[in-house]
Amino acid sequence: MSTPHVPSPAGPAWSRWVGRFLARVVWDTRVVGAERVPATGPVLLAANHTGLVDGPLVLGVAPRPLHVLVKEEMYVGPVGWILRAAGQIPVDRRGGRAALVTALAVLRRDGGVGVFPEGNRGRGDATSARAGVAWLALNGHAPVVPVAVLGTRRTGDGVNRIPGFRRRLYVEFGEPVLVGKAEGVRGKAALDAANEQIRAALATLVTGAVDRSGIALPVDGPERPVPRGRPAQ
Numbered sequence: 001m002s003t004p005h006v007p008s009p010a011g012p013a014w015s016r017w018v019g020r021f022l023a024r025v026v027w028d029t030r031v032v033g034a035e036r037v038p039a040t041g042p043v044l045l046a047a048n049h050t051g052l053v054d055g056p057l058v059l060g061v062a063p064r065p066l067h068v069l070v071k072e073e074m075y076v077g078p079v080g081w082i083l084r085a086a087g088q089i090p091v092d093r094r095g096g097r098a099a100l101v102t103a104l105a106v107l108r109r110d111g112g113v114g115v116f117p118e119g120n121r122g123r124g125d126a127t128s129a130r131a132g133v134a135w136l137a138l139n140g141h142a143p144v145v146p147v148a149v150l151g152t153r154r155t156g157d158g159v160n161r162i163p164g165f166r167r168r169l170y171v172e173f174g175e176p177v178l179v180g181k182a183e184g185v186r187g188k189a190a191l192d193a194a195n196e197q198i199r200a201a202l203a204t205l206v207t208g209a210v211d212r213s214g215i216a217l218p219v220d221g222p223e224r225p226v227p228r229g230r231p232a233q
Contacts (some may be wrong), residue, residue, distance in 0.1 A: 006105040011087020012065030012112075018086075019060020028166050030213070033085040034063045035175035042107035042142035043176075046133050046198055048206050049116040050124035050218055051152030052160055055088070058114050061171050067106050068114035069099055069132075092095070093119065100132055107140030107215060117199065120160060122221045124149070126203035134179065134195035143176035148209035155218040170213040174205040 001100060023029040037043060047058050055068045072090045075083055083090070089106075091099040103113045113136065117129035137144050151169040153161065163169065179194035210216060 006102060006109070007067055007084075007087035007089065009065060009087070009111065010069060011085060012059065015082075015086035015088075016059050016062070016065055019056045019058075021060070023057055023060040023169070023171075026165060027057075027163055028170050029057065029061060029169040029171060031061045031171050031173075032209075032212075036173045036175055037063050037112075037145050038143060038176060039064065040058055041110050042140050043112045044107070044133060044137055044140070044142050044144045045112065045114045045147050045173075046117050046144050047114065047147035047149050048124040048126050048202060049118045049121050050149070051121060051157070051163070053152050053162060054112065054116065054121075054149050057149060057152060057171065059086075059168065061204070062112070062114070064112050065113040066112045067103065069103060069116070089113075093213075096132060100102060100135060103136055104140050107136065107142050113142075117195075117202065118200065121153070123219070124205055124206065124217050126199055128197075129195055129199035129202070130141075131191055133193045133198055134191050137177075137179045137198065138181065138194055143178050144198050145176050146174040146198070146205045148172045148174070148202075148206045150206075150209060150213055150215040150217070153218050155216075155220055157218065170209065170215050170217065172205065172209040172212070177201045 035037045035085050057061045059066050068088050069091045072092045075090050088098050106113050115133045117133045149171050179197055181190040
């Protein structure tokens, strides 16, 4: 396996302040459970995904710097330059091996990595999850903190819509999930079991966060806006 280019910790050190400005000044973000994120050592933050700004928001409210996996299509023009300077990790969704290897190297230097297990922006209910986060947790020996992100996309919002000024947002960090290979379980079976453990923890957190915050998930996927005339939540 070739040695990956590992982004510098300097990127998240400054870019998290941009995210914090967005979370606290541009939007009205309530943060719950940040103390549950381990202060040292490798850690994965696994968040649900509904809106365009989920990445910057999680980066800004997390209690430690993060390298967030971001789809490769975002790395164009000025936005692409900023993402690279911020130390974020591009993901080719046709085959994300390079991104996983890079993220694993970050974990092995005791860094933090942000992942959206659902892969694409959608309803954010974590009914499905890709196995990359489980692979990283198993191979990087890192706890996984589920993160519920609510309010960044409402029902009927377009896929690229940015939340309006002072919109109420909500981010909740759950208890860390520790995964490992059970005795006698190897390979894909171990990966599938770890992935389901992480997905279930995230889905449970999101469901509870909706109740605690009063902010609903969108009822549509971003590619399927609600019909005209139907009120958005």
